[in-house]
Amino acid sequence: MNHDIKFKLIKADLALSDYVESFWMLHNGCSEAKEIIVLPDGRMDLTLSQSLIQPFQIVCSGLETQPQPVILQANTLIFAISFKLLAVEYLLGKSISNLLNDAEHLPAKFWDFDPSDLLDFELFCKKASEKIHSLLPQQIDSRKQKLFQLLYQSHGDLSVSYIAEQTHWSQRQIHRYFTENFGISLKKYCDILRFRASFDPIKKGQLFPEQHFADQSHFIKHIKRFSGVSPKQLKLNQNDRFIQFLVSPSE
Structure with a gap:
């Protein structure tokens, strides 16, 4: 380092x-x-x-x-x-x-x-x-609070249909809420959260999926999509390029 x-x-x-x-x-x-x-x-x-x-x-x-x-x-x-x-x-x-x-x-x-x-x-x-x-607001929309609690607790490993059912909010409304406020779809945001959840396992040398991914090839493709490199290259973190790998919230 x-x-x-x-x-x-x-x-x-x-x-x-x-x-x-x-x-x-x-x-x-x-x-x-x-x-x-x-x-x-x-x-x-x-x-x-x-x-x-x-x-x-x-x-x-x-x-x-x-x-x-x-x-x-x-x-x-x-x-x-x-x-x-x-x-x-x-x-x-x-x-x-x-x-x-x-x-x-x-x-x-x-x-x-x-x-x-x-x-x-x-x-x-x-x-x-x-x-x-x-x-901090005195009141917030309970659907939005529930939505984000589900997303962060699951690290994005939930279907849009399940989230809609649990929040009593239609998929169409959720999609509009995400695109208008954040410029991204809920599905894409879930993909990012799943990518983020891989940081700690990869840092520890676990270069295979334990959860959130169907198989090894899917895992590798997902990591490359958001990092531009393979899980192995991410783990090596040459020259400390990937700054978020220097420390993580769990440490």
Whole structure:
């Protein structure tokens, strides 16, 4: 591992768990830029960042459906919030369908963040948590809450028809909800969650499917579809390219 690249992740507390997956920090302490690859993980990120050549900025990233090469400039520091999709409507109050495989800059004082928030990761997590707590809705659509609980508990290993039946929401309505708000179909989102669920087993050297996949060939094809490489190459993670493999939520 390149010890100049530091990646730290902290899980959100239980009270925020319907809306926030985690907080994370990425620091490139190298004197040179580094290319990394961001893999689809089914989350929407809000990032605060700064480097020697880039001033402080706040960016909202939409869902990824393919591996995204990113140039991490020298001495770049990033603090981020990884949101679950329920946060899009209830915390941000807007659609991110236009941000599929893309991102947008937010105002410099969004949620009262400023450059000083990049000085201490734990204080950033505390401030962000307090802000999110203040925005939590008193009521939410029970169908949407149930839908996302099913998705995350199963890691996407459910049929659309089963989800519709359990949420008492038609498949057509669910499809419209996903495409209008997130720019992606529910089926595609389930595929991404199944891909994300393979991270930990692959890191541990389990290069065969234990669940979520019909057979070995299906598993390999699925991993290549979202990462661009085979499970074996993903496990090797040469030059720490796949940044999400440096640490995972279970650690």
